[in-house]
Amino acid sequence: MASPVEQFRIQELVPLKLSENIDISLTNSALMMVIGVFVALLFFWIATARRTVVPGRLQSCAEILYEFIANMIRDNVGKEGMRYFPYVFTLFVFVFLGNFIGMVPYSFTYTSHIVVTGALALTVFAVVTVIGFARHGAGYLRMFFPKGAPIATAPILIPIELISYLSRPFSLAVRLFANMTVGHIMLKVLAGFVVSLGALGAASWGLGYLGAFAAFSMVAGITVLEFFIAALQAYVFTILTCIYLNDAINMH
């Protein structure tokens, strides 16, 4: 049985070493990202090619997607947040496509590597922090001490809120990465059961076939669940970005 983590191996497709330490080779992960970006570009290009008042099928899809993210931002951040719509929308599409491309057999899930989700999450964190300081100046730091709390609690409350704030990019990254990795490992392990139990089938008076069938039904069920999780995690990633943006913009 192939190792269940084999699927996450990075393979160099086009070696491209700039120097000793700088390696920008095209890997399977990078290729999938490029494919994801092109799928998104192609989709929105075709969908908005004929801009009609009464939208066609593709245009409807694009409009639904737009409305979905726009409403998410309006609900969580408010009108001010629409300025950052392009960023949030791109983030959602990129994560969403990453999760879904991973569901295509023989492809590679780029969101299953913490370096990718970590980079996305750290960018969100940096963007939010920069926006917060740009809009409120040093007053942004006031947010770490709740209004009305006794001043004596400051030495405890401020570090706790600070650590909680600093842990955001990590929890964002780990959540997406862990969900994608766990799902794919689970699928692989169960699919491995189908093969190994099936091979035992004839020798065990058909019991192996029964087990293989049970494992196969689980694989089928979990595949559906994985599609759901792929969409859900893209949604969670985006909505958390919105909530963080809300902190930076409105600063309760």
Place this chain on the structure above:
Amino acid sequence: MPDTDQTPGPEEIKARLRALRGLPPNGEPAETQDEDEGPGRPSGLGLGMRISVEMVTTIAVGGALGYGLDKWMGSAPFAMVLCLLLGGAAGVMNAYRVVKGLDDSVGLGAAIARKEAKERDKSRGQSG
């Protein structure tokens, strides 16, 4: 055959839908009910996953912060011990938020106040 059998009116369709959803045939519209069941409120596995991620990451960040402070100030191991404890506290706070369904914005007190205000609005909206 009477026409009504083939094309039920909108009222009848509504009544049938209500019956299928297990609701009394006439009453308040059921739209507020599925508000809480969106993807924003995970259940079971998702909830456990979120809590564990929050706990682990905050403690790890606290530990890393303390380690960095120790390296910088040469105060090993005091800053790391302190920050690990604070990280644990932050982890518990975040887990509390997840369980209580509070939002993830900075400031626990403010989050609780917002949630209470939201619930007040909701109950007012339902009664009025």
